[in-house]
Amino acid sequence: MKCKICGKNAEIQAFGMWLCRDCFLKLFFRRVNKILKKYWHGEKIWVALSGGKDSMALLHYLWENGYPVHGYHINLGIGDYSRSVEDIIRSYTEELGVELLITNLREEYGFSIGEIRRKPCSACGTVKRYLMNKVPRENGAEILVTGHNMDDFLEFFIKNMLGKNYSWSRKLVPYLEREHPKLLPKLRPFYLVGDKEIEIYAKLKGVKYIKENCPLAKLSGWKEILYEIEKKKKNFRYEMILSVWEMAYFFPQEKREIRECKLCGEPTSRDICSFCTLRMRYGKKSTG
């Protein structure tokens, strides 16, 4: 096979065509850079690192392209899985020379996700939203960058439509502005690239990441369906995400008054934030 762009030998099938290594990397860069160029204006970046391919590939991309990047990881306390994740993040950030900050949920707040029997993923979401905003902000972050990718957003979009949670789709955009002085703006540079493209990028660049999924993860199967459609409709995912991006602004914005939690002072729409509620139930009672 010949590369569709330069005519050299092609070994990669991505972006709806056969490509050589260099042309693949150029196209990947173009899509990620499109988002960064539009929404990044020199702020200090903190990447939320889960240890998976997306966040680790993002860390590599930002590091290689000279962004002022720092890493933040939460050890969620999900048995051996969390130990392996922390090890790989520590060694990879050290290899790249990127500053890393880690919060150990059990040691610092007295509970872990592995101990929560009822809906651990919902508690995990609360913990991540809270700490990923609070800890980097307190350490000088001006923007929080996550590895959520095109396929994640397409999956969220389908689920929101089927569940009639239309207003949730308002958030399915590459950049979320600061809603409160204590809430970091959020940027998703992988908005225009999906699992497949990131996996190829990670392989070509030798990115280190954890291959197993979290043992508590339940896969919905929607991503496989998207890839099945793409076998028949070239560029389906890319065209779809461009529509979601435009469409998201038409959905009604959720009206919520943001105040400060009476216990910890972090932004919330209630008197006591969901994180403090979790902590009171499972962990240390102090607010320190």
Ligand code: Q46
């Ligand atoms: S939410 Fe659930 Fe994930 Fe948390 S407990 Fe594991 S699967 S890590 S994205």
Ligand code: ZN
């Ligand atoms: Zn609180």
